[in-house]
Amino acid sequence: MSALALLLLAGCTSSPDFRQVSLPVPDSTTVAPARPTAAQRENARILASYGGIYDSTRLQALVEQTVDRLVAASERPDLKYKVTILNSPAINAFALPNGQLYITRGLVALASDKAELASVLAHEMGHVIAHHAAIREEQARQAQIISHVVNDVLSDPNAGALALAKSKLTLAAFSRAQEFEADGIGVGISARAGFDPFGASRFLTGMQRNADLKSTAAGNDPRALDFLSSHPATPERVKNALANARQFSGPGAAGARDRNDYLDSLDGMVFGEDPSEGFVRGRRFVHPKLAFTFMAPPGFTLDNTSQAVLGLKEGGGEALRLDVVTVPAEQTLTAYLKSGWIENVDQASVEDTVINGFPAATATATGDNWSFRLYAVRFGSDVYRFIFATKTKSAQADKSFRDSVMSFRRMSLKETSEIHPLRLKIVTVAAGDTQEKLAHRMAVSDRPLDVFRVINGLNPGDKLTPGEKLKIVVE
Template sequence: MRTAGRQETRPEAARGSGYRLRRSISLAFIAGISLFAAACASLNEPGEPKASASAELALEEMLTPAQRKEHERLVASYGGIYGDPKLQALIQSIVTRLVAASERPDQRYRVTILNSPAINAFALPNGSLYITRGLLALASDNSEIASVLAHEMAHVIANHAATREDQMKQAVLVSRVISDVVNDSDLGALALARSRISLASFSRGQELEADAIGVGISARAGFDPYGAERFLTVMGEQSSLKSTSIGQTSTPDNADFLASHPATPERISIVMANAREYASPDKPGERDRKQYLAALDGLVYGDDPKEGFIRGSRFFHPKLGFTFTAPQGFTLENTSQAVLGASSSGREALRLDAVRVTGDQSLGQYLSSGWIDGVEISSVESLVLNGFPAATAVARGEQWSFRMFAIRFGSDVYRLIFAARDLTPELDRQFRAAAETFRRVSIEEAENVKPLRLRIVTVGLTDTPEKLAARMDVPDRALDRFLIINGLARGAKLPYGEQVKIISE
C-alpha cells in the first residue's frame, strides 16, 4: 500500500461526483473478492547494482523514448526493479546462452527483475524481458528459469509480442478513460491492474508455438528441456494453493503468469513431447540447481515491509507507522492502491486506503459529503480510535452495505471500509472490533520488522519435509508451501546433504 497519488477531497467536489465514486468503491470491493491484484512493494535499495548498470546503459541504446516510457510504466506497476547483483548476473548469463542457441542470435535482450511477489513474466517486441521475484522464488534450478525466459523469447522471435504491446496500449487507454469518467484515480489504477493479464494473452496456437520454440532453445543451449514441464506443474500447484487459501476457485482473472499460461494436463503433455525430441528423461541435460539456489538465497519473499506487509490477518506498515487486524476469516492482499480483503465466503470484503481531507472539514462531514451513495446520515458518529480522531457511518446500496471509518492519522485520513451482502448486527460488531485494532506502531516494533526471505538450508540426517516446513514463517499450510517451492511431491524423501528452500525472516 502506497500513499502516492492521493487526491485532496473537497466537500463540493465530493457531492458532485457521489454516484460515480460510489461505483468505484463497489468495484474495488468486487475486485477484492474476485481479483487479488499483484501485491506491490518497493525495495528501494541504495544505488543501482553493478550487475545491472551495463544493462541500464544498453536499455538507453535499445529503446526509443516511447518504449522507455512504457518500460518505466511497467516497472512502476510491478513495484520497481529488484536489485540483487548475483541474481541479475545469473539471469543475464542464462539469457546470453539462450540467445546464442536461438533462431535469432542477433536479437538483443535485456532482463528486468521486478520487485513484486506476483508470479509473472512477459516480453515486449523490442526484446525487453521482465520476470518477477515471485516467479523466481518458485523455480528450483537454472533449467526451469531458462524454460520461462526461452518461452518469452519465443514470443519475440515469432512476433507474438507485438500483440502484447497493442494490448497494453489498450489497457492504458481504458484505465485513462475510466479515470476521466469516474474522477477516481484508484479505479483507473484498478482497471490497469486487472488488464495487466493482457500482457501475456495469446491464442492457444501461439502459446503452443512458443512452448515448442522455447523448449528447443533451452535444449540447444544445454539446459534440461524438461524444466518447462516441472515448472508448469509447480505453477499449477501454487495456483491451486492460492485459490484454496482465499476460498476461491481458479479464474482467468488472476493477474499472474498462469492466468495466460495455464498448466493444463494437455499442455504439460505437449511440453513433455517437445522435450523428448531433444533428450531422454534419463539424460535430460543441465539443471544447475546448486548454482541457482545459491543466487536465490536471501530473496525477499512475499510483501516487502517497506511498503507494508501482511502476516495472517494483520496488516503492518512500519514506514507509515500503523497496523490493523482484519476480522477472523479474512484473507488480505496488499496492492499499490489499497489493502484489500475478503472473507472465505466472498460475502464480506474490506478496503483500506488513504486520502487527503482538508482541515476545515470534519471527518463526519467527509463521510456524509457524497463520495459514496446511500450514507445513512443518522448513523454518522464521531469517535476516538486508540487516540486518533475518527468517524464512522453506514451506507446501504442495492447489493452491498458498508460500514465506513475515517481515521485521521498524521497528515492523512485512512478510510477503512467494510462491505457485506448482509450487514447483520453481529457482522457490524466484528467490523467495529477490527477498526479498533488500528493503532500506531512503536519505533521498536518498526525497527524489528523484517521481510520474509527464501533461505537455502542443507538437509540433515533426520530432516523430513514436515520438520523443515515447521521452521517456516508462514500463516498456514506450511508443508504444502514447502513442497511447492521445492518442487517436491507429497511423501517425498529428502536426500541427506540436499539443499532446499524454506521461508523465514
C-alpha cells in the same frame, strides 16, 4: 495501468495467482522525464506496480548469464535484451518489444533450478522474436473500437453485451494462441542452449500448485479465472510443454538443470512481501515505511495489492478494503463520506469519531447484495479508507468491523526497527530429515508444510535424499 497498456505487456507466467504487491507510498518528489517513449512509460508502470527493482548483484548476474546463454542459441542472436528483477512476491514475467524482460523475485523463488528459470526467460524472448506485442496492440485497438460502439452506439443492451463478450473472447483466444507459440519457441531455445527442456513443464506445474494453494487459502475456485485469462489454463500449457520437450529428449536424458548452483544463488533472498512496502502476517497488516498497522476481523485472509489491502472472510460472506486517498485539509471527513465516492450512503448514519487519537468519520451504505460499514481516518497528510462489507447485516458483524478499525494505530520506532523480511534459506538434507521436520522450521504461519512442498516441487509421498539441497523460509 490502462487495459490497452496491460495488453501490450506479454505477461505470461501469471496463473490464477493473486498479486501481492505493495500498498502505494505517496511520493511527491518523483519528476517524470521529458517526453518519455512508450517503452519508458511501460517500464515506469511495471516498476510502480511490482515494487521497483530487487537489488541483488548475485541474482542479477545469474539471470544475465542465463539470458546470454539463451540468446546465443536463439533464432535471433542479434537481439539485445535487458533483464530486470522486480521486487514483488507475485509469480510473473513480462516482455516489451524493445527486448526489456522482467521477472519477479517471487518467480525466481518458486523455480527450483536453472532450467526452470531458463524456460521462463526463453518464453519471454519468444514473445519478442514473434513480435507478439505489436500484433496484440492491433487486436486490443480493435477491441477498444468494439467497446466504444457498444457503449456509445448500440441501444439494445443485450446486443451490446453480446458484441462486447465476443470481442473479449476473440482477444483472449488470440492471446492464448500467442502463449502456446511462445512456449514452443522457448522450449526450443532452452534445449539448444543445453538446458533440460522439461524445465518448462516442471515450472508450470509448480506455478499451478502455487496458485491452487493461494486460491484455496482465499476461499476461491482456482478454475474461475481461466476462462477469459490471457493465458491458457496451466494444465493445457503443461501438456503442450511436455509435447514440445519430447521433441528434444526424454525426461532427464539430456540437458542441464544446475540445481545446486541455482539454489545457492537464492540463499538469503527476500521471500514474500517486502516489509518496507507493507506485508501481511496472518490477520495483521503492517507497513513500516508508513508506520501503521491494523488487525483484520477473525477468519479473514488478507492480500496486499498495488491498489489496496484486500481481505476476505472464509466462506466469502464478508470482505474488506483499505486504501489511501488525498482529502483536502479543509474538507471534513463527514463531508467526504457524503461526497458521492461511494453510492447509497445512509446520510443519517454519518458521524464523527476518533480512532486511537486520529480524527475519523464513519457511515453505513447499502448495495444489491452487500451492506457496508465505512471509515475514513486522517493519518498524517492522507486519509485511510476502510470499507467493510457483509452479505448478512448484523450487530455482530458490525462489532467485528469496529474492533478491526480500532486496531489501526501508529507504530513506534522500536516496532518498525524490529521488523525484518522473511528470507529463503538453503539447507542440506540430513539423515532422518523428513518433509514434516523441515517444514516445522518454516517461518510461515499458514500451511507451512504445503508451502514447503510447493517451493521445492515436492509431492506428499516424496522421500528426501541426504545431501540434497532444499529451500525453507526463515525470519
